[in-house]
Amino acid sequence: MSVKTPRKTKVKPTYKVGTAKKVRGSAPKTTSKSNGKYPLAVYEHLHIGIVEASLDGKYMDVNEEFCRILGYSKKELLRLGVRDCTHEDDYGLDIKLHEQLVAGKIPVYELEKRYVRKDGGIIWVELTRSLVRGANGEPLHTLGVVIDISDHKQVERALRESAENLRLATEAARMFKWEFNFQRQLYTFADNFVQVLGFSAGLLPQNSAQTVWRLSPAEDVQAISEAIANAIENHTDLHSLQYRMVNPENGQTVWLEVNGKIIYDEQGNARRMFGVAQNISTSKKAQEEIQIVSRMPAENPNPVMRLTPDGKILYANDASALLLAAWAQQVEQRIPAELHKAVMDTLASGTKTEVEIEHRGKIFSCTLAPIPESGYVNLYGKDITKRKRAEEKLRASEALYRAIASSIPGGGVYVVDKDFRYLVAEGPVTEAFGLSREMLEGHTVSEVFPDERGTRMEERLRRTFAGETISFETKHNGRVYWTQQAPLLDSIGQAIILTVDITERKQAEEALQQSEERFVRFMQHLPALAWIKDVEGRYVYANATAEKAFSTPREKLYGRTDLEIFSPEIAAQFRKNDGQALVSEKGMQTVEALRHADGTLRYSLVNKFPIPGSDGSTALIGGTAFDITERLRAEEALHESEQRLRAILNQATAGIVRKDADGKLIFVNQAFCNMLDYTESELLGKPIWQLTHAGDVDENRRLFDKLMLEGVPFKLEKRLIRRDGSIIWVDVSVSPIMDATGKPQSAVAVEVDITARKQAEEALQQLNLQLESRVQKRTATIQAMNQSLRDEIAERKRIEEALRVSEASARASEEKLRT
Structure with a gap:
């Protein structure tokens, strides 16, 4: 991952205060009207990823391109954050810069980082992140502009691979690339020029022409100058130009063969020359x-x-x-x-x-x-008679060497003559170094290793041929190899080299050392006592806690027995338990008492066990002691408290029960037993649902499941079934009992018998029904009488009306008669 900043630095990113690099279509740095957020919808369809994140790194909003880059839907991304989608190797730097941004230490930052897509793939992006503030300057959230640069990274990778292949090819051919600037008279060499030359002579990757030419004889410099002048005059290139460079420290001469391509400008002037130089000293x-x-x-x-x-x-x-x-x-x-x-x-x-x-x-x-x-x-x-005879002898024993090599897992055997030529190269370690038998046998060390490694190997071989046996370790591709080389007896100038892969052994040694260090640290920081005795009862090890408890420093403890340190009573107790541990394969566990220097009597849970020796017989006695004084006191107090509580619960008139998460009874008081006419042993372990009336089970279970899930207490009136099958009504109040994490682990219920109340309610209801029936009958009779009365009144009114009409008619007739 690389970080881009306005200033060039190789150590850490720096920033241009108050500015940020312009990115294609980047979002503005101002807030919208009231909510302080960017109008992200404006950028929804841009081909640039836009992402808003909260101050703690959670995604708040993203556009379509950001979703495409990561392969998630918008809904999925809004449940994630910076940590969830960032490659683990890049997260540390990204979140550090994010925190600095939020803290106001930097106004903006840019970096190249890797995201982990939903499908697990890795994608490279260029991220520019800035801080969005509210109207009063308070930080609201961050805004990131994300550009997919995966194609660019692939091109970079291909270029690096191509450059590496070219480097390997030039190194194999003992070549290095160079460039010459005609205007500046400046040479630029590839990094491997020292390996090709075999010396540096103060040369740097860039040197003036005078600095380079001073290392060559005057006649060679003259020849070079003339060859370049002729090439420029004829607009040709340099081909197979040979010249010498001399190491001023030891006079070593290196022959180089140079080929170069001259680049001209539009006016035909030579500007630059690119080429390769090959070390041809051997030929x-x-x-x-x-x-x-x-x-x-x-x-x-x-x-x-x-x-x-x-x-x-x-x-x-x-x-x-x-x-x-x-x-x-x-x-x-x-x-x-x-x-x-x-x-x-x-x-x-x-x-x-x-x-x-x-x-x-x-x-x-x-x-x-x-x-x-x-x-x-x-x-x-x-x-070469002597050499050939030696080779014949070597071939006669070659089968032996190869057999030895094949019997060494991951090893190899090599025989080298005084010319540093490999005569035998056998063993799988050869392939581990990227070589083969054919690449080594018949070739000299310098031919196989033309670099500094070959120089070191030849120096060791010179010491070996001088009679010295040399051993050393080499690390390669994460493996460790041990090599020993010595002169071969009864041979004419030959040395044998044995190489063995000791990676596992080294790892085991390191693991053992680390284990021992961990053991020492563990024991010294263990709050418990730990010690080791021999079979005679003499202390051979004790940790710091044991020294303090025994009130005896280590130098006075080691080599002494319990009788020499403690009182006879305590020593006898310890010795007795040691004897029991010795006769038991698994050891023994007991509680021992020891009065400490401050006068307090402390109790410890002691484990003593035999430690076998290499022959399997008991060689030592190990022991640990954990102080349980406070625990014993707490257990005693708890026991007393439980007894008091049990007495109180058993004296209660209401039924009190405790149920586990499945509704099984794990405690019942006597009142509850009396309610149902069961004994305590008959009820314990029985699911409460077996004692509950079928018509009440579903609602009871629903409320109980909710209590165990959410910790919500509930009240319920339900029916219980007694031993004889009769039904009683109870008023139940159920509360959760939480574990150490705050989750319900069981429930306690107070169950009050309300059967008499329920029966009274039922009798009252029946009485109400009877009264209601009588009222209805009386009401119907009154209603009938009222109707008869109303009918009689109506009839009277009708007769009265008929009389009035008749009287009127008579008066009218009477008036007619008078007239």
């Missing part, structure tokens, strides 16, 4: 050796010949006489067909060839060096 040394030998063949004690393409011998020195006699050939005559073929191959390839020739018990290693311009091949022989 130059071989060429020089050939030239030296070819200049003085007559004085050479080994065979030197000049051979033509058609197989004739043009020249042979005196040391070649034995070979010529063996071939029955002389100068100007033809050489054997097999050697003739090698000569032809050498001329065709243009490179030197190595062949071996054996004659009369002597073996010669011959180098065929082509001289193309003259059309012949020089043969330079070297007597």
Whole structure:
């Protein structure tokens, strides 16, 4: 994870106060009108992730792009926060900056970090987070702008891998890259230039041309200058330019072969030159050796010949006489067909060839060096009889070495000659170092390890060939290897190297050491007493707590018995318990009393146990003692309290019960037993539902389950079933009993018999019903009488009306008669 800040730093991020880097479409830093929040809906469909988080890092709001980046729905994200979605390796820095932001120590921060998507995938983002404040300046929440940079990271990774592959390739070829700036006359070297050269000579990754050229002979500098000038004049590049660099400390000369590409500007001026330099010292040394030998063949004690393409011998020195006699050939005559073929191959390839020739018990290693311009091949022989005989002896014992190597898990056996050439390389440890038998056998240390590692290995081999046996440890890819190298007896300049993977052993040793350290720390901080005695009862170990309890310092405790430290009574008690522990495989546990220096008598729960030795027999007696004085006092007080409580509960007139989480009775008082006509033993363990009337069970269970889940007390009137099947009514008040975490673990209920009240209520109800029936009957009679009266009154009114009409009619008739 990298942090981007306005200033460049490699230590920690710095910030430009009051400003933040502009990010594509980033949200504004002002608040909306009343609630102090950004109008996030404006940014809902942007291709940039926007996320609001509370001051403690919980997501408050997110847009569509942020959901896409993390693969969650908006609803899911609003249940998460910064910690839930941030990669564990990046969370520490992110939350630290977040806290500084909230505290007002920085106005904004930016960083590249990894999120963990819903599907478990990792995605890289660039995050810019700022603080949103209210109208009065108080911090409200943070706002983050998130840009997906996974593609960018993949490109970076590919570039790094490509650069690494190029680095490995150049290192394998003993090359380093360089660049030259013509305007500034400045060379820039790749990091591995010291490994390729074998020395630094004060050179830095960047150097002036004068600093580099001062390490080369004047004639080489002149040749380089002319070659570059000619390349610029002809607009060509540098090809296979060879020159020397000399280490001023020891005069060591390194030959380099340089190839370079010149870059020109639009006007055709050379601006930069890029190239590679390869260390060719080994091949130059071989060429020089050939030239030296070819200049003085007559004085050479080994065979030197000049051979033509058609197989004739043009020249042979005196040391070649034995070979010529063996071939029955002389100068100007033809050489054997097999050697003739090698000569032809050498001329065709243009490179030197190595062949071996054996004659009369002597073996010669011959180098065929082509001289193309003259059309012949020089043969330079070297007597390698001793070496070959030693190799034959080595091959004879090679099976033994390979068998040894195969019997060493994760190990290897190597045999090296005085030329530091691997003759035997066997064992799985070879592959653990990325090598193989073929890569080692027949090759020298410097060929296999051309870097500083090879230099160190050669230095150790020189000491070994001087007669020193060397042992050392090496760490590689998290494994630890132990190596010992020594000269091989009865051999001609050979050394044997044995390498063993000791990772598990080292881990076991470290684990044992850590275990011992943990044991010491544990024992010294253990609040309990701990000690170890031998079978004679003498103390051999005691922790600090035991020293204090025994009032005896360690130096006066070790080697002494209980009788020499404690009173005879206490010592006899301890000795008796020790004896019981010795005869029991599992040891024994007891309570022991000891009066401390302050005069108080303390009680301890003591465990004593035998500790077997390497042969399985008891060698020691271990012991621990935990002070239980306060616990015993508390238990005694609790016992007294429980007895008092039990007496009170049993004297209560109401039934009192305690039920576990499943409703089983775990305590009943006598009053409850009397209610149901059961004994205490008959009721304990019985579910209360078996004693509850079927019509009341469902409601009782519902309220009880709620109590056990939420801790809510309840009251209920219900029916209980007595032993004889009769029913009694009870008024129940149930309350939870909480455990140490505040969760209900059981319940206590007070159950009052209300059967008489229920019966009185029922009788009263029946009386009310009878009274209601009588009232209804009386009401009906009165209503009938009222109706009859009303009917009689109506009839009278009708008759009275008819009389009035009749009287009126008579008066009218009477008036007519008068008139």
